[in-house]
Amino acid sequence: MDLKKIVFILSICSMTYSYAGNVKTDPNPFLSDFKTLYNAPSFDKIKIEHYEPAFLEGIRQQNAQIKAIVSNKAKPTFQNTIVAYDNSGEILRRVGGVFFNLTEAETNDALTALSIKMAPVLSEHSDNISLNKALFKRIKTVYSQRKSLKLTREQERLLELIYKDFVRSGAALDDKKQARLREINKELATLEIDFGNHVLNETNAYQLVISDKKDLAGLPDWLVKSAAEDAKAAGKEGKWIFTLHNASRLPFLQYADNRALREQIYNAYINRANKGDKNDNKAILAKVITLRLEKANLLGFDTYSNFVLDKNMAKSSAKVMDFLNNLWKYSNENARKEAAELQKLMDKEGKGEKLARWDWWYYSEKLRQEKYNLNEDELKPYFKLDNVREGAFAVANKLYGITLTEVKNVPVYHPDVKVFDVKDSKGKHLGLFYVDYFPRAGKRGGAWMNNYKDQHGESRPIICNVASFTKPTGDVPSLLTLDEVQTLFHEFGHALHGLLTKCNYVGVSGTNVTRDFVELPSQIMEHWATEPEVLKMYAKNYKTGEVMPDTLIQKLNKQMLFNQGFMTTELLAAAILDMEFHNLKDAKNLDVVDFEKKVMDKYGLIPEIAPRYRATYFNHIIGGYASGYYSYLWANVLDSDAFEAFKENGIFDKKTADAFRTNVLEKGGSEDPMVLYKRFRGAEPKLEPMLKNRGLQ
Numbered sequence: 001m002d003l004k005k006i007v008f009i010l011s012i013c014s015m016t017y018s019y020a021g022n023v024k025t026d027p028n029p030f031l032s033d034f035k036t037l038y039n040a041p042s043f044d045k046i047k048i049e050h051y052e053p054a055f056l057e058g059i060r061q062q063n064a065q066i067k068a069i070v071s072n073k074a075k076p077t078f079q080n081t082i083v084a085y086d087n088s089g090e091i092l093r094r095v096g097g098v099f100f101n102l103t104e105a106e107t108n109d110a111l112t113a114l115s116i117k118m119a120p121v122l123s124e125h126s127d128n129i130s131l132n133k134a135l136f137k138r139i140k141t142v143y144s145q146r147k148s149l150k151l152t153r154e155q156e157r158l159l160e161l162i163y164k165d166f167v168r169s170g171a172a173l174d175d176k177k178q179a180r181l182r183e184i185n186k187e188l189a190t191l192e193i194d195f196g197n198h199v200l201n202e203t204n205a206y207q208l209v210i211s212d213k214k215d216l217a218g219l220p221d222w223l224v225k226s227a228a229e230d231a232k233a234a235g236k237e238g239k240w241i242f243t244l245h246n247a248s249r250l251p252f253l254q255y256a257d258n259r260a261l262r263e264q265i266y267n268a269y270i271n272r273a274n275k276g277d278k279n280d281n282k283a284i285l286a287k288v289i290t291l292r293l294e295k296a297n298l299l300g301f302d303t304y305s306n307f308v309l310d311k312n313m314a315k316s317s318a319k320v321m322d323f324l325n326n327l328w329k330y331s332n333e334n335a336r337k338e339a340a341e342l343q344k345l346m347d348k349e350g351k352g353e354k355l356a357r358w359d360w361w362y363y364s365e366k367l368r369q370e371k372y373n374l375n376e377d378e379l380k381p382y383f384k385l386d387n388v389r390e391g392a393f394a395v396a397n398k399l400y401g402i403t404l405t406e407v408k409n410v411p412v413y414h415p416d417v418k419v420f421d422v423k424d425s426k427g428k429h430l431g432l433f434y435v436d437y438f439p440r441a442g443k444r445g446g447a448w449m450n451n452y453k454d455q456h457g458e459s460r461p462i463i464c465n466v467a468s469f470t471k472p473t474g475d476v477p478s479l480l481t482l483d484e485v486q487t488l489f490h491e492f493g494h495a496l497h498g499l500l501t502k503c504n505y506v507g508v509s510g511t512n513v514t515r516d517f518v519e520l521p522s523q524i525m526e527h528w529a530t531e532p533e534v535l536k537m538y539a540k541n542y543k544t545g546e547v548m549p550d551t552l553i554q555k556l557n558k559q560m561l562f563n564q565g566f567m568t569t570e571l572l573a574a575a576i577l578d579m580e581f582h583n584l585k586d587a588k589n590l591d592v593v594d595f596e597k598k599v600m601d602k603y604g605l606i607p608e609i610a611p612r613y614r615a616t617y618f619n620h621i622i623g624g625y626a627s628g629y630y631s632y633l634w635a636n637v638l639d640s641d642a643f644e645a646f647k648e649n650g651i652f653d654k655k656t657a658d659a660f661r662t663n664v665l666e667k668g669g670s671e672d673p674m675v676l677y678k679r680f681r682g683a684e685p686k687l688e689p690m691l692k693n694r695g696l697q
């Protein structure tokens, strides 16, 4: 459920690349506007051979732009330095916007190889800009005069962020330290790509192939059908294939009566990239942690987490650790109670078995049925993907007056992708929104929002949501689980943040906010997904069209606190693991798996639960959430408190929605997040609503 950002920082280097040697008849589509509706990427024209020359030309263009800034004879001003810098690198943004989306959503061997090849080149280019002394000098000059420049709040914020970014990137270091920083950044860029590729390889490599029908006992029909189709596609007709993707593994763990097979698929999942083979990530992660610590030290911080948090809402590692430790007391205790309840259920079966990690989903599903008379599978017919998506769109329409209409005359990179034209209440174009919802071999796991194009001034954004939801099978459409419904609303919340933004500068628009604020717009949308009034808008039986009955809506809402001890503990354990790795002041001889165990023992994590992500496949902390995984819980305080305002005034109250839109969604990172929040809510967020929502009081 993360949000990935592609940040391009570019530079004036003297690197020269020659690619003009080969004669090409096709013009490279990245080198000019796309000449499509709203300048949408021309996926129909883009070919693999276009990327590298476009990257190199983009680097050349940005180098020239930076050179023009630093060689300007005029005194440095906000306009000729800060704005010129913010606008530079147009080609790189265009090609990167497509390339880094596709390496995640629709990759192949050629694209992967190219991303490995380009990583050090782009990292070097980025360093060439942030370590450019002449550029930094001009930025520093403008920064030192900021109080007398009569800047708007947005301009002042942009200036502060850019200045700080340069300092944090090493602009103020001496030559020797800068040289070392370059080496570190280059090495990190490659290690991080290797890490992600290993996780993808490991996820795709595993299949649980079932040949005996008996082993399917307990599984719902839709899952069996989907597994049969996967087997057929893999040339194993008559068998059933289950994979490590959430949409296959999680329902298998939830419903499969065969305990040995549950254990097998569970262990395959949690041992990814930890088998000592070519996909092993232990040494890579240890190296990453070591290099990050060295980088933090070079930049004057005692730990990598303090380096990261210095620019976040939380400000310091100590503040985050206090927050996590406080929650841990409540959640671990609840998880312990839940484990005891599950054990009781197992004891009743009289097999003498002890609750293990691979049993949790299975017995909690049984307990849910016993306690709330609700089988999660009963909900699925009401959660047809198209209906859920329309529901999310309808919520946005009621709150903000926007409409989303499908357009067919925009090129797509895969037939599963749909594109929507987003308009405000007066019919003015706000942006394009792409959705790509089904799993494929070339797509990494999880769900995310991303930009193809940032908003600034009159230039409107292009945003996407990518996920791997339950696929349609035969004549049954895609029917989502409750968790998938919440994920769809969540990612759509990020999309709204990207689409409704009204800023003047790329550097602060849309989701360019601090990591611990960015989950507020997404997580608040999850609250609407299960409100009875909203369920009645979209939860309609896919066969009969019947609206979800009140009894089912009540049952669904009653069980919202169910299993929250487990969910919170799993998330907290991963957040703590992330922080502890990056709190290290000495990372020599780090054995990441052993370290994970020691940390979890120290906190007393119960053996029936593993961290939501274990060290060797913790993609978040490699891909931009290092010392940032706590953000989900941190922002949960914000979204719970913010949704209270809607609860107090009515969940579709116009005034509250307007206040949220104008103070949060439109503002991007153009002001300090706490200032924005307080302007919306009138006060700092309180912890209580979050504790209440998670049943942790």
Ligand SMILES: [Zn+2]
Binding pocket: 001, 002, 003, 490, 494, 519, 522
């Ligand atoms: Zn998110």
